[in-house]
Amino acid sequence: MRRIKRTLHVAKNDLRIMVGDKIFFFWTLAFPILFIVIFGVLYKAGDNDPDVARLTVVNLDQGRWGSYFIGKIETPGIAVTVTGEEPAEYGRLLVIPADFSARIEARRDQALAFKKRSDASARAAARVETRLMQAIARTIGELVLYGPGDLAEFLDGHPEFKDLVVVKSEFPANTVTVVPSGFDHSIPGTTIQFIMMMVMIYGGITVMEDRKRGVLARMLFSPMSAGELFRAKLLGRWLMGLLQALMLFAVGKIFFGLDLGSVPLALLVIAVFALAMAALSVFIGSLVTKEDVIIGLAILLANIFAGLGGCWWPNEIVPPAVRGVARISPAYWAMDALHQLTFFQGGLADIAVPVGVLAALAAVLTAVAGKTFRIRE
Numbered sequence: 001m002r003r004i005k006r007t008l009h010v011a012k013n014d015l016r017i018m019v020g021d022k023i024f025f026f027w028t029l030a031f032p033i034l035f036i037v038i039f040g041v042l043y044k045a046g047d048n049d050p051d052v053a054r055l056t057v058v059n060l061d062q063g064r065w066g067s068y069f070i071g072k073i074e075t076p077g078i079a080v081t082v083t084g085e086e087p088a089e090y091g092r093l094l095v096i097p098a099d100f101s102a103r104i105e106a107r108r109d110q111a112l113a114f115k116k117r118s119d120a121s122a123r124a125a126a127r128v129e130t131r132l133m134q135a136i137a138r139t140i141g142e143l144v145l146y147g148p149g150d151l152a153e154f155l156d157g158h159p160e161f162k163d164l165v166v167v168k169s170e171f172p173a174n175t176v177t178v179v180p181s182g183f184d185h186s187i188p189g190t191t192i193q194f195i196m197m198m199v200m201i202y203g204g205i206t207v208m209e210d211r212k213r214g215v216l217a218r219m220l221f222s223p224m225s226a227g228e229l230f231r232a233k234l235l236g237r238w239l240m241g242l243l244q245a246l247m248l249f250a251v252g253k254i255f256f257g258l259d260l261g262s263v264p265l266a267l268l269v270i271a272v273f274a275l276a277m278a279a280l281s282v283f284i285g286s287l288v289t290k291e292d293v294i295i296g297l298a299i300l301l302a303n304i305f306a307g308l309g310g311c312w313w314p315n316e317i318v319p320p321a322v323r324g325v326a327r328i329s330p331a332y333w334a335m336d337a338l339h340q341l342t343f344f345q346g347g348l349a350d351i352a353v354p355v356g357v358l359a360a361l362a363a364v365l366t367a368v369a370g371k372t373f374r375i376r377e
Helices: 002-020 024-042 065-073 100-105 122-146 151-157 183-212 215-219 226-256 263-287 291-309 320-326 330-343 349-372
Strands: 053-059 078-083 092-096 113-116
Touching: 002 024, 002 183, 002 226, 024 183, 024 226, 053 065, 053 122, 065 078, 065 092, 065 100, 065 122, 078 122, 092 122, 113 122, 183 215, 183 226, 183 263, 183 291, 183 330, 226 263, 226 349, 263 291, 263 330, 263 349, 291 320, 291 330, 330 349
Parallel strands: 053 078, 053 092
Antiparallel strands: 092 113
16 A cells, blocks of 8 residues: 555656646647647538438429429438529539430430539438439339329329338448548547657656656655656656546537547547557656657657547548558557547447557557666666
């Protein structure tokens, strides 16, 4: 128990010293908020999963079947806008050709042009495409049943024929239907980036300075052992990473409506990731002897890992080859887990692999940092 108290005392004192730095809150809170706003607006949430899917229909048909077919498309979940010419902007567009009615009456095949924006919601597009398939199937079925004549009058007297065909669609497994965006992406991404940067900078520099000034050596004259001292330094830097994450998540929740999905699981991801970065900071501080080298190395590593790991833009939109390379970044695994929780309604089983990778990394870095931990120059 005394060993634990000694370790906690040193860790809390380290945290107090770091927090007491005049510019600590600028670099750990104010500056990250600027990043959050920039990337949150730059990659703001768009038409990811709207309640109503919008479809613009250009009806060039000269007969009655174009309007009849549009009636088959209309449903409460789809807002249909009919126009006579292709607009400059649209989310999803269906073009009914001028000879649509003529080809139906001649029993000839049809070609309908369906277009959609590349950044439009995949779910909404699937909803519209499913409805189009239903409308086509129903129209064909009605034509086969009744032939030429007034189908509306026939169906009024035979309601059982109105829903002869039911079309269902679903995405293949692992299909990305929502692109992480907005503040729900930028807040975790910025948090991960600045945990890397600030824990490595503050943690590394303070370990280096304590060693060069003889603070670490003098502490061994107390009942504290070298192993306890290492664990205390590791714990102090881990607490710093957790504190920064809690501050940024609190700001995100209050001012930007941050939704982390499962908060306990999100904090688990942050805790494991922060432990890995704490170990890395102790390792760097034990080997490097110059402050500017630590700062430069921390900024370089943090930005490389952030760019590869999906802190700036979601990894879900990059090519598979880039995602493969990104796996070398600790940030990749943290962002993958946080995206699973936030955007894909994931649970513990869904984040088991990324959290496991981060835990393994934390264990390896802790072991290496413990072996290289230097108390004296």
